[in-house]
Amino acid sequence: MAKAESKQPITPRDQDYARWYQDVIASADLVDSSPVRGCMVLKPHGFAVWEAIRADLDARFKATGHQNAYFPLFIPQSFLSREAEHVEGFAKECAVVTHHRLKATDDGVVPDPAAKLEEPLVVRPTSETIIWHMYGRWISSWRDLPLLINQWANVVRWEMRTRPFLRTAEFLWQEGHTAHATRAEAEEEARRMLQVYKDFCWETLAVPVVTGVKTATERFAGADDTYTIEGMMQNGWALQCGTSHFLGQNFARAFDVTFQNREGELEHVWATSWGVSTRLIGAVIMTHSDDQGLVLPPAVAPVQVVIVPIWRGDRKAMVMEYVDRVASLLGGRFRVRVDDRDNLKPGAKYFEWERKGVPLRMEVGPRDVEGGVVMCRSRLGGDKFKLPVGDDLADRVGETLDGIQRQLLERAVALRDAHIFEVDRYDEMKARLQEQGGGWFRVPWHDDAEAEAAIKADCKATIRCYPLEGQEDAAGRTCFYSGRPATHMAIFARAY
Amino acid sequence: MAKAESKQPITPRDQDYARWYQDVIASADLVDSSPVRGCMVLKPHGFAVWEAIRADLDARFKATGHQNAYFPLFIPQSFLSREAEHVEGFAKECAVVTHHRLKATDDGVVPDPAAKLEEPLVVRPTSETIIWHMYGRWISSWRDLPLLINQWANVVRWEMRTRPFLRTAEFLWQEGHTAHATRAEAEEEARRMLQVYKDFCWETLAVPVVTGVKTATERFAGADDTYTIEGMMQNGWALQCGTSHFLGQNFARAFDVTFQNREGELEHVWATSWGVSTRLIGAVIMTHSDDQGLVLPPAVAPVQVVIVPIWRGDRKAMVMEYVDRVASLLGGRFRVRVDDRDNLKPGAKYFEWERKGVPLRMEVGPRDVEGGVVMCRSRLGGDKFKLPVGDDLADRVGETLDGIQRQLLERAVALRDAHIFEVDRYDEMKARLQEQGGGWFRVPWHDDAEAEAAIKADCKATIRCYPLEGQEDAAGRTCFYSGRPATHMAIFARAY
Numbered sequence: 001m002a003k004a005e006s007k008q009p010i011t012p013r014d015q016d017y018a019r020w021y022q023d024v025i026a027s028a029d030l031v032d033s034s035p036v037r038g039c040m041v042l043k044p045h046g047f048a049v050w051e052a053i054r055a056d057l058d059a060r061f062k063a064t065g066h067q068n069a070y071f072p073l074f075i076p077q078s079f080l081s082r083e084a085e086h087v088e089g090f091a092k093e094c095a096v097v098t099h100h101r102l103k104a105t106d107d108g109v110v111p112d113p114a115a116k117l118e119e120p121l122v123v124r125p126t127s128e129t130i131i132w133h134m135y136g137r138w139i140s141s142w143r144d145l146p147l148l149i150n151q152w153a154n155v156v157r158w159e160m161r162t163r164p165f166l167r168t169a170e171f172l173w174q175e176g177h178t179a180h181a182t183r184a185e186a187e188e189e190a191r192r193m194l195q196v197y198k199d200f201c202w203e204t205l206a207v208p209v210v211t212g213v214k215t216a217t218e219r220f221a222g223a224d225d226t227y228t229i230e231g232m233m234q235n236g237w238a239l240q241c242g243t244s245h246f247l248g249q250n251f252a253r254a255f256d257v258t259f260q261n262r263e264g265e266l267e268h269v270w271a272t273s274w275g276v277s278t279r280l281i282g283a284v285i286m287t288h289s290d291d292q293g294l295v296l297p298p299a300v301a302p303v304q305v306v307i308v309p310i311w312r313g314d315r316k317a318m319v320m321e322y323v324d325r326v327a328s329l330l331g332g333r334f335r336v337r338v339d340d341r342d343n344l345k346p347g348a349k350y351f352e353w354e355r356k357g358v359p360l361r362m363e364v365g366p367r368d369v370e371g372g373v374v375m376c377r378s379r380l381g382g383d384k385f386k387l388p389v390g391d392d393l394a395d396r397v398g399e400t401l402d403g404i405q406r407q408l409l410e411r412a413v414a415l416r417d418a419h420i421f422e423v424d425r426y427d428e429m430k431a432r433l434q435e436q437g438g439g440w441f442r443v444p445w446h447d448d449a450e451a452e453a454a455i456k457a458d459c460k461a462t463i464r465c466y467p468l469e470g471q472e473d474a475a476g477r478t479c480f481y482s483g484r485p486a487t488h489m490a491i492f493a494r495a496y
Numbered sequence: 497m498a499k500a501e502s503k504q505p506i507t508p509r510d511q512d513y514a515r516w517y518q519d520v521i522a523s524a525d526l527v528d529s530s531p532v533r534g535c536m537v538l539k540p541h542g543f544a545v546w547e548a549i550r551a552d553l554d555a556r557f558k559a560t561g562h563q564n565a566y567f568p569l570f571i572p573q574s575f576l577s578r579e580a581e582h583v584e585g586f587a588k589e590c591a592v593v594t595h596h597r598l599k600a601t602d603d604g605v606v607p608d609p610a611a612k613l614e615e616p617l618v619v620r621p622t623s624e625t626i627i628w629h630m631y632g633r634w635i636s637s638w639r640d641l642p643l644l645i646n647q648w649a650n651v652v653r654w655e656m657r658t659r660p661f662l663r664t665a666e667f668l669w670q671e672g673h674t675a676h677a678t679r680a681e682a683e684e685e686a687r688r689m690l691q692v693y694k695d696f697c698w699e700t701l702a703v704p705v706v707t708g709v710k711t712a713t714e715r716f717a718g719a720d721d722t723y724t725i726e727g728m729m730q731n732g733w734a735l736q737c738g739t740s741h742f743l744g745q746n747f748a749r750a751f752d753v754t755f756q757n758r759e760g761e762l763e764h765v766w767a768t769s770w771g772v773s774t775r776l777i778g779a780v781i782m783t784h785s786d787d788q789g790l791v792l793p794p795a796v797a798p799v800q801v802v803i804v805p806i807w808r809g810d811r812k813a814m815v816m817e818y819v820d821r822v823a824s825l826l827g828g829r830f831r832v833r834v835d836d837r838d839n840l841k842p843g844a845k846y847f848e849w850e851r852k853g854v855p856l857r858m859e860v861g862p863r864d865v866e867g868g869v870v871m872c873r874s875r876l877g878g879d880k881f882k883l884p885v886g887d888d889l890a891d892r893v894g895e896t897l898d899g900i901q902r903q904l905l906e907r908a909v910a911l912r913d914a915h916i917f918e919v920d921r922y923d924e925m926k927a928r929l930q931e932q933g934g935g936w937f938r939v940p941w942h943d944d945a946e947a948e949a950a951i952k953a954d955c956k957a958t959i960r961c962y963p964l965e966g967q968e969d970a971a972g973r974t975c976f977y978s979g980r981p982a983t984h985m986a987i988f989a990r991a992y
Contacts, residue, residue: 032630035575036568036617041630044563044645051564067540068547072532073619073650073666074591079531081604091598095570096607097619098594100654102587108577111592111616120607121532123569123593123619134528134537143839149540154569154650158596170569343639 010355012291017235022164024285027355028294031164038162038169042278045356048302049281050172054152056204056299057174057276060196066148066176071130073154074121079129082254086128089221093158095123095169123156128222128273131177132251139179139269141260146189147179165282166239166496173277179269181261183248186270187225190246193274194227197242205280206297206408207231207287208416209241212465212491217449220273224248230464230491232416233286236438238464238493241283244274282496287412294357295379297408298401303337305330305397306353307374310346310365322369322389326362329393334401354379359404360397362387378404416440420491426481429492430459440464440493444486446479455481461492506851508787513731518660520781523851524790527660534658534665538774541852544798545777546668550648552700552795553670553772556692562644562672567626569650570617575625578750582624585717589654591619591665619652624718624743624769627673628751635675635765637756642685643675661778662735662992669773675765677757679744682766683721686742689770690723693738701776702793702904703727703783704912705737708961708987713945716769720744726960726987728912729782732934734960734989737779740770778992783908790853791875793904794897799833801826801893802849803870806842806861818865818885822858825889830897850875855900856893858883874900912936916987922977925988926955936960936989940982942975951977957988 010027011019025031030046042050058068074097081087101115124130131149138144152174162168176193180186194211201209209229219226223245231241252258252268261267288295298304307326311319323338330336337358339349346363353361362374363384373386374393378400387396420440423429429441441461456462466488474486506523507515521527526542538546554564570593577583597611620626627645634640652666672689676682690707697705705725715722719741727737748754748764757763784791794800803822807815819834826832833854835845842859849857858870859880869882870889874896883892916936919925925937937957952958962984970982 032633034568034626035572035629036570036626039568039570041568042566044565047565048563050566067544069540069543070538070546070668072530072535072537073652074532074535076531077598077605077607080598087598087600087605091600091605094596094598095593095617096595096598097591098607099592099616100590102573102576102583102590102592102618104583104587109573109583109587111573111594120595121591122598130530130532133531137528156569172566 010291010293013234020291021286024289024294024355025164028357030281030294036169038159040164040168042172045302046281049284049296049300050278052300052302053204053280054174057196057200058152060200061150061174061176064148064192064196066150066178068151069149070151070153071124071127071134073124075124075127075130077120077122079133080122082129083222083250085250086222086254090125090157094125095156095158097121097123124153125155125157126273126275127151127153127155127175128177128247128251129255132255132257132271135177135179135269136255136257139257139259142181142262145179145181145259145269146185148176148189149178150174150176163282163496165278165285167279171277171279173275175273175275178272179252179257180272181259181267181270183270186248186272187246190225190227190244190272190274193272194229194244197229197244197274197276201229201231201241201280201283202409204297204299205284205287206299206405206412207241207283208409208413210465210467210491211469212467214243214465215447215449215452215463215490217452218463220245222247222250223273224250228465230493230495231283231287232419232440232493233283233438233496234415235286236419236436236440236493238440238491238495239279239283239286240464240495241280242274242276245272247271247273288408289357293355295408296357296359298359298405301357301359302335303353303356303358304335304401305337305360305362306349306358307336307338307362307364308346308349308353309338309340310363315366318369319364319366323364326364326374326389326393329389329391330397333394334397359401376400380404380407424480426455429461429480433459433461433494438494440491442467442470442489442491443480444474444477445488445490446482446484447487448482451481455492460494462495464491464493464495466490506787506789509730516787517782520785520790521660524853526777526790532665534655536660536664538668541798542777545780545792545796546774548796548798549700549776550670553692553696554648556696557646557670557672560644560688560692562646562674564647565645566647566649567620567623567630569620571620571623571626573616573618575629576618578625579718579746581746582718582750586621586653590621591652591654593617593619620649621651621653622769622771623647623649623651623671624673624747625751628747628753628767631673631675631765632751632753635753635755638677638758641675641677641755641765642681644672644685645674646670646672659778659992661774661781664774667773667775669771671769671771674768675748675753676768677755677763677766679766682744682768683742686721686723686740686768686770689768690725690740693725693740693770693772697725697727697737697776697779698905700793700795701780701783702795702901702908703737703779704905704909706961706963706987707965708963710739710961711943711945711948711959711986713948714959716741718743718746719769720746724961726989726991727779727783728908728915728936728989729779729934729992730911731782732915732932732936732989734936734987734991735775735779735782736960736991737776738770738772741768743767743769784904785853789851791904792853792855794855794901797853797855798831799849799852799854800831800897801833801856801858802845802854803832803834803858803860804842804845804849805834805836806859811862814865815860815862819860822860822870822885822889825885825887826893829890830893855897872896876900876903920976922951925957925976929955929957929990934990936987938963938966938985938987939976940970940973941984941986942978942980943983944978947977951988956990958991960987960989960991962986
């Protein structure tokens with residue numbers, strides 16, 4: 001009943017933001033729920049956004065020297081325990097395979113007791129353990145380093161409360177896993193990939209993420225440092241969009257991965273890992289969409305230009321011939337869809353493509369054919385405008401789409417900056433949060449896990465990161481909470 | 497120790513074909529075994545072949561109107577039982593998830609008894625059941641049809657005897673699942689995708705597969721008809737390279753998926769499914785490689801051209817500058833690698849890239865720089881030849897690679913045709929199989945599952961298919977086994 005759903009009205013953002021999010025997703029036909037708890041189906045329109053994200057990121061990974069590989073879905077249960085913090089972080093949400101066969105009974109099939117595995121297998125929640133086991137076989141000398149590998153894969157984390165794209169039991173992601181001869185190199189790699197993520201978010205998703213480092217509380221289980229990119233959603237909440245971890249020698253020690261350095265001595269290898277997931281689609285939706293539905297940046301829109309022919313009576317052949325010409329002028333450079341369905345009126349088509357977030361709509365009727373133009377409308381609104389159909393049409397469309405992409409980023413930066421508050425006292429933050437429900441708070445802070453926990457319990461705000469930029473502002477100031485000398489500038493926010 | 501292995505000699509094909517296959521894979525650094533039974537790690541060089549296959553096939557699927565989507569990894573256990581033959585075919589090899597949490601004990605972690613799932617989940621061995629459940633929600637009218645969806649995914653089948661690429665517990669594949677309003681349309685789709693697979697194998701993999709239909713014995717569990725593409729390996733064995741199934745209304749009935757036709761009546765939907773997997777890489781290896789190692793068709797070679805600079809003393813700068821120019825002339829059109837490692841001699845590099853199947857090697861020394869040429873050698877042997885380094889270098893290299901691609905296909909067709917035998921009597925086939933171990937036998941046959949089983953037990957040959965071409969040859973002939981009137985022309989072979 002995707003079709004039925006798509007005609008439902010969309011709840012306005014200011015009425016119920018969470019409901020609005022669900023409505024936008026349903027009306028754009030991006031996903032459907034599945035009969036498996038917490039797992040969603042990525043429908044063609046939603047999956048195509050992921051394909052665009054993947055293609056762009058993959059090129060960036062390859063340009064920075066990484067190669068793709070593929071490691072097993074299953075991880076022996078005992079591997080997880082090798083790194084003490086890692087097992088602590090993931091054991092509670094693991095899907096566990098215990099049998100390798102089903103058996104027919106009178107009540108249907110059941111796991112065959114005779115086919116119980118000697119050691120249960122965990123469906124990967126992340127792949128550090130299995131990959132570092134393999135690295136132990138591949139690395140023996142400094143000549144084998146650095147090892148720069150990425151994997152595109154599905155992972156499973158048994159979450160109790162799920163929300164499409166933001167938190168699902170199974171999700172699609174990429175995980176980079178690199179091995180280095182020195183601490184400095186590994187730290188540089190973790191920061192380099194953070195920058196790759198940041199550039200991607202700004203340039204391709206038009207999501208102006210802030211880069212920073214996580215506190216110990218929010219660090220990846222097994223990392224020495226976790227870097228993060230944090231995006232601001234339209235309700236002023238934060239969404240962690242990706243992380244890059246400096247893992248120190250933790251996994252190398254757990255799996256005994258050493259290398260002979262240039263001096264002939266054995267050392268443990270230094271590591272990073274970094275990942276982004278289908279959650280990025282949630283970030284795109286919540287950064288750009290409006291009360292009319294999905295808004296997609298042209299760079300990741302599965303359909304960048306939709307052409308809607310309009311005809312009456314005997315003008316169809318003439319209009320369609322012209323539309324074919326327009327499509328062929330654009331088809332090589334853009335993702336173009338001609339919507340020639342004859343069971344829908346133009347208005348219904350506009351409505352549908354608007355909800356699906358197509359950046360540019362072209363309407364072509366007999367008068368446009370006669371005038372040698374197409375009538376255009378940006379998904380971001382504004383007046384309709386004409387473009388002449390000639391050899392430079394693709395260039396003009398390119399400029400228009402670039403303009404939309406730029407406009408989205410500017411709008412998102414403005415929204416973000418209008419919702420970052422500098423406060424000196426905790427009371428101010430708490431009051432504002434209670435009043436507005438959202439916003440980011442950039443504050444001088446004395447690093448302290450207990451105080452962090454107390455604040456979270458009190459007003460549901462957590463430290464999203466110590467932003468990489470502007471840490472010098474902490475010098476000489478006092479913590480907004482404890483009054484002790486500030487060690488960092490921190491960004492507090494409620495987060496997904 | 498991939499590096500150590502890669503220096504091991506490769507067992508010649510005529511000495512031990514199975515061992516040769518393992519040696520080629522190890523020496524090309526394509527995969528590694530993993531600590532998880534039957535699961536392999538696709539290393540970067542092996543995974544890059546899969547990426548090339550995927551990109552090419554994906555474009556062919558999209559060109560025939562299919563869209564990608566993604567369905568859950570897990571399938572409720574009860575779904576599998578809905579289609580009687582389907583559960584029969586897959587229940588015996590399923591990985592079953594029974595718990596969603598691990599718990600720490602003194603002996604390490606164990607599945608937490610308090611986190612036992614109410615209904616176990618099966619890790620998808622194929623996705624017909626979950627997809628047809630979803631199709632039931634998406635299809636209600638003839639307007640929703642056809643539904644043409646493909647998924648790139650990992651699947652798990654708990655195989656007892658595994659072999660890299662050919663049969664592994666987890667493998668990567670694509671599975672197309674389509675829904676149609678009429679039997680004729682679904683049958684046409686199943687045949688169309690078979691043809692897409694065939695074209696891909698011939699044109700891209702240079703593997704001259706034969707198309708045919710499976711007997712009831714070898715049919716997919718739940719299909720009315722299974723079409724297949726069968727490749728001949730160099731030892732005369734057959735490898736099933738892909739299948740396309742006409743599923744009739746079996747899954748629509750099992751999941752109660754109906755649509756209202758144009759006359760307003762409810763009918764069950766017609767279905768197809770079709771898939772190819774990382775097994776295709778096994779087909780490529782066993783079709784083209786030789787006693788020196790891997791041979792890859794240029795269309796799927798991760799490195800199409802390797803450039804090896806050769807210098808002594810102070811000539812390095814001059815050679816490298818020239819090599820950079822050559823690389824930049826080729827880089828936009830081909831996958832080029834410059835091997836400028838300074839800890840290996842040129843001979844060692846040639847050896848390594850030969851084993852990795854790079855189609856074209858270029859050697860560049862000071863004399864080549866002075867002569868304005870590069871010295872080339874095809875992976876298929878023959879004399880070295882010079883190509884002038886000028887504006888048409890890329891065109892010349894393109895012709896050379898096209899020639900290699902063509903030569904591989906011709907060689908494979910010749911090998912295939914030399915090993916297809918037409919015999920009139922079963923004794924002849926059995927004797928020849930015992931003597932030679934391989935070969936395909938094209939014979940007049942009276943369709944009979946019991947006779948098929950008897951032959952398999954007697955000489956390990958199975959009916960690979962009733963080939964689509966040449967069925968008319970059965971007319972008026974008698975079965976080579978039973979002497980009854982022939983119903984089909986069949987191809988018998990030993991198969992992986």
